[in-house]
Amino acid sequence: MSSKKYLAVVFSALAVLLALAAAPIINIDPFMHYHMPKEEYLYSMYKPWYLNYGIIKNFDYNALITGTSMTDNFKTSEADAIFGTNTIKVPFDGASFKEIDMAVREACEENDNLKLVIRGLDPVNVFKPADYEEYGEKPTYLYDDIIFNDVPYIFNKEILINETFFNTIIYTRWGSKTSFDDYMAWYSSYNYGKQEVLSKYTRPEKTDQKLEYNASAVEMVTENITENVINTAKENPNVEFYYFYAPYSIVYFDRENQNGMLEYNIDSLETAAELILECDNIKLFSFFDNYDLICNLDNYKDIIHYSEKTNTDILNWMKEGTGLLTKDNYKQHFDNMRQFYLNYDYDSIFE
Amino acid sequence: MLFNSYIFVFLFLPLSLAGYFGLNKFRLYSLAKVFLIGMSFWFYGYFNPSYIVIMAGSICVNYILSYGMLTLNSKNLRKILFALGLIFNIGILFYFKYYDFFISNVNIIFKTDFNLMHLVLPLGISFFTFQQLSYVIDSYKKTVPKYNFFDYALFVTYFPQLIAGPIVLHSEVVPQFADLSGKKLNADNFAAGVMAFSFGMAKKVLIADTLGKIVGWGFADVWGLDSTNAIIVMLCYTLQIYFDFSGYCDMATGIAKMFNINLPMNFNSPYKAVTILDFWDRWHMTLTRFFTYYIYIPLGGNRKGKYRTYLNVFIVFLVSGIWHGANWTFIVWGLVHGIFNIFTRIFKKYFDMLPKIVNWFITFAFVNFAWVIFRADSLTQVKEFFGRIVKGGWGPVYQGLIDSVALPEFDFINFYLENRIPDIKLILIMGVIIFAMSASVFMKNTNERLKTFNPNFVNAVVVAFMLFYGIISLGGVSEFLYFNF
Structure with a gap:
């Protein structure tokens, strides 16, 4: 056989094999990159960093819930009933503001019908650099419409065997459809209460040194909020943004207090609020003055994660306007926070 | 960039081959070499573009020193250039690869507290430094011809052997790139x-x-x-x-x-x-x-x-x-x-x-x-x-x-x-x-x-x-x- 013929056989056979591997992935599309889920299959949805952009691009919706794991337990059916919307949920566990904002931007660009974005703002993420990303290598080839960079998606044995075969074809035989109420929801897998929370918490030694909320800290928060929260809202005046500070438990405040970070936390939340309230299409909510929620550890599974009842309450509170910060009341709100959390008897938690 | 990556297999390699043989087809031999050097820099700097500066700097210094040794007749001057070449290459390797190891051992032995640099080791630095060392030594001995800069740069950067060897000698590669019969796609070799x-x-x-x-x-x-x-x-x-x-x-x-x-x-x-x-x-x-x-x-x-x-x-x-x-x-x-x-x-x-x-x-x-x-x-x-x-x-x-x-x-x-x-x-x-x-x-x-x-x-x-x-x-x-x- 001549070398030319040899090469022709190698590359033809390779092309055929690659096409055979890619065909089921493109057809079933386990990460919904190309199309809506196929009616004849059930998709086991559990990889949000792979799925969410496909959901954002291909689903029919006019409202979106996003954020970190603090938004995992939202039920879109409740959001639909409360706000009269058709809602999807695309949480990114552990994500930074930048990473979540990228998804919100994508939704605004892809969906002209988008009317409402409900987004949780984690206090710990407020004072991180604007370009901070929690995860390094993300499947960004799923985040755009460029066909050429889809190679890692369509020529990938893990996606072929695990995601297409096991988690879709085989899952269809015995699984059940994942609704957006259930997607990423973890509330039923955990126990709640003081014992549970404290068992996962190692109290730091109390430090006398307090982290100073200085000009560079203000600048960092300002950049982060401007680039990753406000700009998207300003560029999309027809969309309404309901943002809330995720209500961490009193034990979180204990940790920050022990670390000398408590005032820094509250100051940064106030700076962020001041900036956000300049944006007319963002409604910002804070429930840090809901002490029945924050101080009752029966509502929590660890120092920050609350139960699904709180998610339901948050939706209702936002609809009612409870916890809504305005230009008129936000200073008082944060003064009240300082008054309460800086004087709280944290040792009593451990009695 | 790694050979075992999608971007290499589907983009980089086809582009490199097409560009190299395409330019050679039009007898743009020098440009083809420059193209390959450019592609090699892309390959090398793919994960960390700052690596390119290190490698480019290393190539320039070594080429100048070698050129000096091959041109000058004064034995003393050549000795000085040779010493500089050794110090430069071993120094670069020491700085990026061994500095922290050395300091941490000093700290342990002498109970000192010198700061570590925590430098990210440039990929393949041991390989391309050794290749250049061989050229510096041979230049001192005057057992190498005076290559032009692009031939030398291609010998060091040529991406197939850049980050994990083999450690090639200039005499093995440079003449092959000069060989006109190798400028055309050869189905048998391919x-x-x-x-x-x-x-x-x-x-x-x-x-x-x-x-x-x-x-x-x-x-x-x-x-x-x-x-x-x-x-x-x-x-x-x-x-x-x-x-x-x-x-x-x-x-x-x-x-x-x-x-x-x-x-x-x-x-x-x-x-x-x-x-x-x-x-x-x-x-x-x-x-x-x-x-x-x-x-x-x-x-x-x-x-x-x-x-x-x-x-x-x-x-x-x-x-x-x-x-x-x-x-x-x-x-x-x-x-x-x-x-x-x-x-x-x-x-x-x-x-x-x-x-x-x-x-x-x-x-x-x-x-x-x-x-x-x-x-x-x-x-x-x-x-x-x-x-x-x-x-x-x-x-x-x-x-x-x-x-x-x-x-x-x-x-x-x-x-x-x-x-x-x-x-x-x-x-x-x-x-x-x-x-x-x-x-x-x-x-x-x-x-x-x-x-x-x-x-x-x-x-x-x-x-x-x-x-x-x-x-x-x-x-x-x-x-x-x-x-x-």
Whole structure:
């Protein structure tokens, strides 16, 4: 056989094999990159960093819930009933503001019908650099419409065997459809209460040194909020943004207090609020003055994660306007926070 | 950039080949070289563009120094330039690779508190620094022609051998790039190159990376191993490092062949070796060659009596250990090899009396144990590992070891055969180990295949399948573990 013929056989056979591997992935599309889920299959949805952009691009919706794991337990059916919307949920566990904002931007660009974005703002993420990303290598080839960079998606044995075969074809035989109420929801897998929370918490030694909320800290928060929260809202005046500070438990405040970070936390939340309230299409909510929620550890599974009842309450509170910060009341709100959390008897938690 | 990546296979390599041969077709020979240098810089700076500055700076300084040595007649001036060349190259290597190691040892010995730099080691710096050192030394000796800058830059940057060798000599590569017959796509070379690349990719992606999962599992918890599992982990690492490194070199050889360039052989079935001297004639051959030319022979080689020979061997292996990494484990690994090498030389006549199979076993067993030192994070872990081999006790293969090989194709086979063959995953893993072992001892290596390469249909289909299997194994699905949850 001549070398030319040899090469022709190698590359033809390779092309055929690659096409055979890619065909089921493109057809079933386990990460919904190309199309809506196929009616004849059930998709086991559990990889949000792979799925969410496909959901954002291909689903029919006019409202979106996003954020970190603090938004995992939202039920879109409740959001639909409360706000009269058709809602999807695309949480990114552990994500930074930048990473979540990228998804919100994508939704605004892809969906002209988008009317409402409900987004949780984690206090710990407020004072991180604007370009901070929690995860390094993300499947960004799923985040755009460029066909050429889809190679890692369509020529990938893990996606072929695990995601297409096991988690879709085989899952269809015995699984059940994942609704957006259930997607990423973890509330039923955990126990709640003081014992549970404290068992996962190692109290730091109390430090006398307090982290100073200085000009560079203000600048960092300002950049982060401007680039990753406000700009998207300003560029999309027809969309309404309901943002809330995720209500961490009193034990979180204990940790920050022990670390000398408590005032820094509250100051940064106030700076962020001041900036956000300049944006007319963002409604910002804070429930840090809901002490029945924050101080009752029966509502929590660890120092920050609350139960699904709180998610339901948050939706209702936002609809009612409870916890809504305005230009008129936000200073008082944060003064009240300082008054309460800086004087709280944290040792009593451990009695 | 890595050869075993989607961007390399689907974009970089086709673009490089098309650009190089396209420009040569229009007789733009110099431009074709510049294009290849540019592509090599892209290849090198893909993960960290700041690496490009380091490499470009290194090339410019070395070229100027070498040019000076080749041009000037004053012996003193040439000596000064030579000294500068040595200081510059060894200094760069020391700064990026050994500074923190040196300082941390100083801190321990003298109870000081000097700050560490925590520098990110530029990829392949040991390789391209050694290649340039060879040119600097030869320039001082005036045994090299005066290359033009682009020829020199291409010799250093040429991407197939840039980050993991082989360590080529200027005299091997530069004349090939000047050869007009190599400027045109050659189907025979291209076919052979594709074959070598496919074997290399299969070795690296399918075998080495699979065995690497077991090795990673084992070394993550050495205390948890018993004798059985520790020996399996040790054997897996012996096979992993060979298939990984030689696989990568096969890919380099194959890619270079596509460009009509022949790279020197770097591995000649080292696990077929029957003595440790034989092993080093087969393992990372271009490094051994470098040390022989530039350290062993200048030290006197074997010309100054047997004791001086032993000392020279010892020095070479000490330097080799240091070259391999900034950790006491590498230095001890080098020393252990040096000592066994000298031991073999002293007792050569006794070794020669042993049957070949016994010598092979002694060599292979020694290499296995030495690789543990090479792989371990610290000498403490080496001690722990050997302790587990001796005192761990014998038992079944751990489920953790089986589970560490989480390959989807294994799960697929397991899904259909589990009820009929309960231990199918263990059987598959042992199959991979036995195949890798047999292949490294009994099968022809890629360079031997290249010499006897005869295009035929079966070979084409096998090559296509290996390429396919390798390509679909390049990616994965990450977990994105959220540790705070």
